[in-house]
Amino acid sequence: MTELNPVCVRVPATTANLGPGFDCLGLALDIWNEVQFTPVEKGYSVEIEGEGAKQLARDRGNLIFQAAEKLFNLEGIPFPTGLSLRCRNAIPISSGLGSSASAIVTGLLGARRMLKSSISNADLLSLAADFEGHADNVAACLMGGLVAAVRTENGWLAEKIPMQPLHAVIVLPDIQLSTQQARAALPDTISRTDAVTNIGRAVLLVNALRDGHRDLFRTAMQDCLHQPYRLDLMPGAADALQAAYDAGAYGAALSGAGPSLLAFADERFEEIGKTMQNVFTAKGIDSRIFITYSTNVGAAI
Numbered sequence: 001m002t003e004l005n006p007v008c009v010r011v012p013a014t015t016a017n018l019g020p021g022f023d024c025l026g027l028a029l030d031i032w033n034e035v036q037f038t039p040v041e042k043g044y045s046v047e048i049e050g051e052g053a054k055q056l057a058r059d060r061g062n063l064i065f066q067a068a069e070k071l072f073n074l075e076g077i078p079f080p081t082g083l084s085l086r087c088r089n090a091i092p093i094s095s096g097l098g099s100s101a102s103a104i105v106t107g108l109l110g111a112r113r114m115l116k117s118s119i120s121n122a123d124l125l126s127l128a129a130d131f132e133g134h135a136d137n138v139a140a141c142l143m144g145g146l147v148a149a150v151r152t153e154n155g156w157l158a159e160k161i162p163m164q165p166l167h168a169v170i171v172l173p174d175i176q177l178s179t180q181q182a183r184a185a186l187p188d189t190i191s192r193t194d195a196v197t198n199i200g201r202a203v204l205l206v207n208a209l210r211d212g213h214r215d216l217f218r219t220a221m222q223d224c225l226h227q228p229y230r231l232d233l234m235p236g237a238a239d240a241l242q243a244a245y246d247a248g249a250y251g252a253a254l255s256g257a258g259p260s261l262l263a264f265a266d267e268r269f270e271e272i273g274k275t276m277q278n279v280f281t282a283k284g285i286d287s288r289i290f291i292t293y294s295t296n297v298g299a300a301i
Contacts, residue, residue: 014098019221026140048055144298217251
């Protein structure tokens with residue numbers, strides 16, 4: 001096998017669903033992880049600076065290693081006997097901001113460059129989506145910007161949608177909520193009324209995001225399929241979303257499956273974040289505020 005060279009991969013955070021776009025809409029955010037892959041003679045190690053430094057695996061169990069190994073296996077090439085990762089993480093883990101998607105995309109991109117693989121971005125996306133279980137976060141992470149992703153009979157299809165840049169205020173409460181818990185809270189069946197409500201609002205939201213129609217966001221970001229059930233798992237979250245609107249946000253929703261809350265605004269960012277944070281404080285729950293932007297830039301070597 002050709003000698004492997006060091007690789008550095010940079011990936012953005014993502015927010016998914018955006019209210020009614022359940023499991024199909026994703027948006028890249030200007031919060032980044034950077035990972036250096038360095039081949040070594042033997043063994044696997046992970047050095048982590050920043051988010052997840054105390055929680056993430058520092059051996060071959062790390063999700064980045066697992067994703068990279070998927071591509072090595074696909075190419076029929078043995079995984080290296082030694083590989084070191086140096087991670088500088090700004091994306092909070094278990095937050096609804098695409099931390100697992102970022103790790104999967106990082107591993108696959110790093111492996112593709114090390115292998116000099118000819119696998120296309122479309123096939124890489126499908127591999128990432130199958131690994132993650134859905135494509136909204138991985139598609140936005142890989143491609144940047146606003147992405148609609150769907151599963152077809154031929155695999156995953158993702159389309160980047162032009163949009164106006166946005167300011168985003170994110171409040172992350174200290175609530176432990178796994179993806180499995182968030183999924184388990186959803187009903188097995190939905191009514192036709194709820195389905196039609198979400199379809200209409202998802203179409204409206206894409207139009208609002210594309211053209212920057214601020215007056216449409218509050219209606220367009222309403223959801224019947226996942227948000228009402230998941231908010232019940234997070235004390236104070238529903239009130240915090242209302243507080244965001246009261247403080248001047250024009251759109252607000254759960255970020256992904258939560259527990260992060262996302263608010264779009266043109267001004268008063270700190271006040272909006274603090275107002276949302278105060279709701280959680282009153283419930284005895286600590287939280288953190290992130291003020292950021294959407295980004296049209298996706299993952300890169």
